[in-house]
Amino acid sequence: MSETGERDPVSGRRTTGHEWNGITELDTPVPRGVLMFLIVTHVFAVLWWVLMPAWPLGTSYTQGLLGIDQRATVERELVAATARRADWMARIETAGFDAIRADAALMDVVRSTGARLFGDNCAACHGVDGTGRANYPDLTDADWQWGGGPEAIAETMRVGVNAPHPESRIAQMPAFGRDGMLDRSAVRSVAAYVYALGNPGYSTADTIDTIEAGREVFLTTCAACHGEDGTGEPAIGAPNLTDDYWLYGGDLQSIVTSVHGGRQGHMPTWDERLTDAQIRLLALYVHDLGIAEP
Structure with a gap:
């Protein structure tokens, strides 16, 4: 290593005087733009720590000067969303199925909201599109074990099939061969x-x-x-x-x-998990999925 302090003939910058294996180190400072960016970033970080919830304190955390609470924000948004839904949910809960089906605007709500309810509660067995899978019925065709009208679908959802509900629908195909009823x-x-x-x-x-x-x-x-x-x-x-x-x-x-x-299927009862309005909405949505009996 040698120390020359010479000026680099290509870039015109001075060297530091350090040389390794023929490679001379330039005396190049950090660009001013980069320095400004780093300074602004650090200032922003400090301000963010002060203004927003940031640092954990055991069972709590620093609240920040702005007092922003994401949980409270979400709760306010949920309350507002519930208020916005109140009108049409009340109509779905109280109006007749025929009247709801005749209301194009309300059926648009049924299709959009019902799709989310169906995905959360029914798609695991019946598929996202409602076409079923092995040993789970297709809800988009015209074949319905207890009838395919919205009233019948809502009742099946409410009480279930072979479920613990006292009013559950009961369906069982006996094992005629296994139990010796037929040779x-x-x-x-x-x-x-x-x-x-x-x-x-x-x-x-x-x-x-x-x-x-x-x-x-x-x-x-x-x-x-x-x-x-x-x-x-x-x-x-x-x-x-x-x-x-x-x-x-x-x-x-x-x-x-x-x-x-024999065969014995099972449909859970939904009257404890879903409200009456949600059950009615889902019944309308399922009925609307495909060709259903009136």
């Missing part, structure tokens, strides 16, 4: 008959005897709930077996599995 042959024949209800092409010369035998089993074992024609009974939650909507699968093997082992 293996009867299980397969009645499953073949049910499958043929929605798939007429399945009835051929090779399957007709099995289907006819299954029809006899159906009339004596299944018709009490599903009706003699298999179209179901919404009053007791017995599904239609003649359409293309199947909660647990409509192929022949899935029907055999359902007849043999």
Whole structure:
């Protein structure tokens, strides 16, 4: 290392006199703009610490001269939002479903607010778009176990299905094969008959005897709930077996599995988590998702 104190011929700046392996160090001060930026930043930081809540003090913190409290701000905003919602929430809670559906402005509120309520409470099972998933019903089609009108949907939400609620809807498909009510042959024949209800092409010369035998089993074992024609009974939650909507699968093997082992779904009751107005709003939103029975 040598100390020359010479001026650099390229930049014109003086050197510090330090040289390492042929590289000379320039005497370059920090740019004034950078210094000003650092000074302003430090001044701002000190002012912020003084004016705003900043430093923890064990169980508390410095409040700041401005006395700003984010929790209080949020609480004020929530109170204001509740006040703004009060009018239309009261209308949803008290007006008839038909009147609400006829009010375009109110239905716009139902769609926007209902989407958030649905996402928070229902999407985990039924999907964000309401189309369901394996063993959870699609809410956008025309197939409804207890009816698809807003009144019926609201009641199902209120009391649940196979839930602890004293008024809960009860739905259970007995395990005819597992519990020995039907032998293996009867299980397969009645499953073949049910499958043929929605798939007429399945009835051929090779399957007709099995289907006819299954029809006899159906009339004596299944018709009490599903009706003699298999179209179901919404009053007791017995599904239609003649359409293309199947909660647990409509192929022949899935029907055999359902007849043999039974089915019992579960829908939580929402009357303790949601208000009556929220339940009604969600019922309208779900009804509006797709084609629903009037």
